[in-house]
Amino acid sequence: MRVAVTGGNTVGSSTATSAATSVVTANAQPPANVVRPSVNGTAQQGQTLTGDPGTWSGTQPITYAYQWRRCDSRGASCVDITGATATTYVPTASDVGHGLRVFVTASNIGGSATLGSLPTAAVTASDPVIAAVGDTACDPHDPYFNGGLGSSTYCHQKYTSDLLVNGDYNAVLPLGDMQYDCSPASAFAASYDPTWGRVKSISRPAPGNHEYKSTNPDLYGYNLCKPNAQDYYGYFGTSAGDPTKGYYSYDLGSWHVIVLNTTRGCSVISCAAGSAQEQWLKADLAAHPAACTLAYWHEPRFSSKTPSTKSDAFWKDLYAAGADVVLNAHVHNYERFAPQDPLAGADPARGIREFVVGTGGRSHESSGTTVAANSEARNSTVFGILKLTLHASSYDWQFVPQAGQSYVDAGSGVCH
Structure with a gap:
């Protein structure tokens, strides 16, 4: 609507019209x-x-x-x-x-x-997502260390750790040999901590043979090695378990997770049947009959390059208890096996799937000249991490390469 106003006097008159109002509505109704x-x-x-x-x-x-x-x-x-x-x-x-x-x-x-609205059901936690890898950070005295930037083929600890920062992982599983050459505190401070230390708060490590290396001088001529992985336990603290044992367990979502200790070929802490560690493993499995179980330690039972029978007893106990996944490192490459029994017999119904993930950044080694039974995937040229999503009765895996490199291995498995 507009209003027109006419004004007049003895001389004459004129009319002015207002601007239009908004559209007139009939009794506007609120929502x-x-x-x-x-x-x-x-x-x-x-x-x-x-x-x-x-x-x-x-x-x-x-x-x-x-x-x-x-x-x-x-x-x-x-x-x-x-x-x-x-x-x-x-x-x-x-x-x-x-x-x-x-x-x-x-x-x-x-x-x-x-x-x-009406309320939703109580929000549940997401299925845990974890990252695992071993054989990681070069010694700062390594000629390829290059101030932490490495070379084209060595010392890529910075680039693999970049995959984890802001990656929304629930846990990081370092699989041993995290810090070369013998894991002294000074090397942790100069190499591991500025890179993988960025996810230290969510790390649950397993020690490797280089953590337990105690013979001086080290590979680079320095007398920094200490017995019994002292600086490894000093760096990780309670997250690494009892320093007299190095083996422990915890729950992650609906999964039970077991960390075992192969030291240097099981020479410092025994892995044999009947040993304190093996008896603890049996008891822990009996006390935690979870639908899904994952175990990890450093030296692999199965590998196309360097298998080790030292963990035979671990495999037998885990298989008997219906465990699902084993993670190892030590061999500086990536290898995935089909589910198998402790004697390397294919067993799609009850077998354990093993991953060897020695691609943390220190270096690579070949996959071997003879492919091991049940080996399904191998790579010896790409650094990266293994990403696992742990569902209530299954799991997804994905090898994630460092930026600029390419390798694909992904899939899913079900729990027993």
Whole structure:
């Protein structure tokens, strides 16, 4: 509408017209909810939830604004989640155990109204994602160390560790020989800590033979080696278990995880049947009859290059208990085996799948001249890590190469 005003006097008159008003509506009706807002998707950490505004009556057009709120498990005592004002929301670790609601504010010319959805189920934690690798950081006296930048084929600890930083891993499993030549504290400080130390807080290591190397001088002529992996345990602290043992276990999601210690060919701490370590393994397996079990240590039982029978007893106990995955390093390459029994017999129903992941960055070695039974994948030229996603009754694996290199090996397996 416009209004025209005419003014007049003895001389004459003139008319001026106002600007137009907005479109006249007939008794503008504010928004009123007809169908309540809702949340679509799975309430799990890392999974996208989508807010549906529901249905509203009232004068059109109606616009919608969103605010996600974190509530207790019953959907009460809700508080705004800072910045969560889009139609979608991805739950984080802070949301685990809480219900989530989306509150929708509908607005039009007649006013506004706000209504929340019913709460989601309590948010569950995401399936754990872990990274594993061994044979990692060069000694700072190594001629290829190059201030930590390495060469084209040696000392790539920086580049493999870059794969983990901000990678949203739940745990990192260092598989032994993390720091060459004999893991002195000074080398940890100069080589491992600036690179792989960036994920130290989530690392659960297994020691290798170089951690237990104690003969001086070391490979580079320095008298820095100490007995019983002293500086390894000093660096990792309680995350490495009891320093008189080096073997321990923990749970990760629904999986039971076992760390064993092959020292230097099991010469410092025995791995033999009947040894304290092997008896502990039996007892730990009996006490944790999980649907899915993963074990890791340094020296592999099976390898196309350097197999070791020292861990025979470990394999027999794990196989008898229905374990699923074994991770090793020591051999500086990558190799994946089909599920097999302790005698290298193919066993797709109850066998254990072994991965050798010695690609942490120190160097490479060949895959051997004779391919071992049940070996399914091998690579001896690419540095990288093994990524495992641990589901409730299965697992996914993926070899992740360092930036600029290429190698693909990925797949899935089921627990026994």
